[in-house]
Amino acid sequence: MKEKILVADGEITVANFLRKIVEYEKKESVDVDIATEGELFKNLLSSNQYSLIIVDLSLPGIDVFDFISNYSVENPFSPIIVISATIDVNLAMTCIRGGAYDFVSKPFTADTMLLVIRNAYEKRQLLLDKERLSADIQKMNEELINTNQLVTEQKEKLDNYLKELLKSIEELKTFSEMISIIKSFESNSLNIFEKLDTIFNPHSIVLLIFDEKSENFVVKKERNFEKEFPVGTKIHKSQFKDYFKSSKINIGYSLKGIEKNSTVTLPVFIGKLIIGIFMFDIDSSKVKDEKMVLFEIARLVITNSLVSAKFFEDSRRSYLESLIAFLFLEERIFPGLKKHSEKVSALSVKIAKRMELSEDEVRDVQYSALLHLLGLLSKPKEMFNAPTYFDPEKSLEIKQAIVSGADIIAPLVMLEDAQKIIKYLYENYDGTGFYKLVGKKIPVGSRIVRVAGEYCVFKDIFKLTDKHIQGIFNENVGKMYDPDIVKLLFTILKNE
Incomplete structure (x- = not known):
């Protein structure tokens, strides 16, 4: 039996383009319905069961936000992909929090949409498999009851x-x-x-x-x-x-x-x-x-x-891919931000592995380093320069913006530990940070990303000399930075 997919967009050309993408991916195994306005969209929903829905946030005649929140609760096995011509992080987060699987900004390529559709189907299959597993366990429980009765006899x-x-x-x-x-x-x-x-x-x-x-x-x-x-x-x-x-x-x-x-x-x-x-x-x-x-x-x-x-890991990866996509979108605001975050992440992972952290701790360090500048996107790029960063008053504003990135990813439970690392990123080792945490009470991930992140900022963005960077760290080791992690940083850099 063919699966049904619903594509809803006020522009028929976009809707037909999406239909061709879906039919290319699923070939002969799906029927695709198209709606170009809210009334037809509602009628199709009431008379069909869809395995996937792609809907434009601006579809005429319907409040798409209400639809997402209601439909996702009643149909948890039918992912909703939202498309929109508006590039807005808060708008995307509202959709995802409301129950949408993913948010894709227009214009998009066929390859981008194919990847999102495939990921949505993988999530749907995992949910269905988990549901079947629960039924198997229930059946086994019933068999156990019968076995216990036999044992009693x-x-x-x-x-x-x-x-x-x-x-x-x-x-x-x-x-x-x-x-x-x-x-x-x-x-x-x-x-x-x-x-x-x-x-x-x-x-x-x-x-x-x-x-x-x-x-x-x-x-x-x-x-x-x-x-x-x-x-x-x-x-x-x-x-x-x-x-x-x-x-x-x-x-x-x-x-x-x-x-x-x-x-x-x-x-x-x-x-x-x-x-x-x-x-x-x-x-x-x-x-x-x-x-x-x-x-x-x-x-x-x-x-x-x-x-x-596996479901947890795949979901966390999916959430991370969505957030990384926001970095791509904001590359126009902060050119080089994505590449910088990847470099900080790679250096942080090297430090974490040298400290022999667990696999999960290393992964949390990796994710938090990739996302640690997400909060900075709300600030003008001209603000992020060496004179401003080393000005006590303006530096405080920058650091507050960066740790606010923790609030952006806070609703995503899959990134809970990474969120904590960003939240406590600017806790100073001597206890003079935002939350007054001291020394080893500061999460180890926060201490690692702080050192790796500031090194990469000094080196790649502010273009400071090696001697100048060494001097900054020597002056602030034990004050702002964990001495052991600073030592590891320069050992790694020396070896490379």
């Missing part, structure tokens, strides 16, 4: 087993709570590996993550499987295709050649979305009969955690 025979089962369920409950905090996909998967190793205590365990681009499974981590699955090994998906024909856990002969052991394979996937595989070489007595339900519960919990992490 055979209580005497299975009394000892029940004690073990209850103990294992408690461990799985703890396991579920431990992995319920959504981090990056890689952090979640490695965390799950450690918890499974502790709970099931197998002889050997390995984690393989599926790479969609190469269609290979990549060995991310192993214990006692170094001969069979060295870390980094790539195995084509065809080698594991039988494991993904159903959601059943596979039990086979021990890959380690241990007679009393079996190899248990937990395929982690939902619908067509393949995530990875956990394999255990474990005592066969731990995978007999009813004990298999523990592995099935674990598989569902793992799937839910990793799908949520």
Whole structure:
């Protein structure tokens, strides 16, 4: 059955252009309806279910803001893409906060719109997959209730087993709570590996993550499987295709050649979305009969955690792409701003990695550095120069504008940690900043981006000499800047 897409624009030429873009992307799998005014738009909505809607903010005869807020709540699986001839950050943020998936400014290219449409469909598919996963978990809960009734009827025979089962369920409950905090996909998967190793205590365990681009499974981590699955090994998906024909856990002969052991394979996937595989070489007595339900519960919990992490990561990336798009639009106001932010981000990431921060902390530093000058776009570009920056009164105005960028991204929960880094960017190490935070109480990301950002400003925008820059940092180390981070900065620069 073909999906339906609604394109609404007061200009028929624009609407037809959008229809051709959609039909090019989806080929024979969609029907595209067009509306050029509000009444027809409403009629089409009332009589059809659309998988995607593209609407002009200025569509005659309808308040598009009201439509976005109402329709997005009632139809969460149908992304709304808003187009507008007005280039306004606040207008775009209002649409996104109201429930729109993305905001695209006119004029746009076919390639730009194709990318937005593809991203919208990916988000829709993830939401649908998550919904199906919830149904699977509900079904499993019902099966567990039936299993418990059967166990009650055979209580005497299975009394000892029940004690073990209850103990294992408690461990799985703890396991579920431990992995319920959504981090990056890689952090979640490695965390799950450690918890499974502790709970099931197998002889050997390995984690393989599926790479969609190469269609290979990549060995991310192993214990006692170094001969069979060295870390980094790539195995084509065809080698594991039988494991993904159903959601059943596979039990086979021990890959380690241990007679009393079996190899248990937990395929982690939902619908067509393949995530990875956990394999255990474990005592066969731990995978007999009813004990298999523990592995099935674990598989569902793992799937839910990793799908949520992937959804979180993809959503965060999508939000970031939208915000970076604003930097492109404002490039005319601040030429070179995007390139400068990318340079600050790259230098900040190098410092963060040298400090051995976690993967999630490094990513937060990367995102905050890319966006740390977003608040400056409200100020005239002539204001951002060396004499103004080093003038105490005018410098305060610039810094207040920069930290106000935290308010712009505050509604985007996916960037919550990056928002905090920008908020506390100008906390001085000696406690004389806006919020009076002192030393290590200032978020480490804020301390890193402050040092990297000001170095790049001094070097690339203000064109100060290396000697002058060194003097500024030496004079203010321990006052404005973290001494350890300043030392790392110049070590990195010297090595490069």
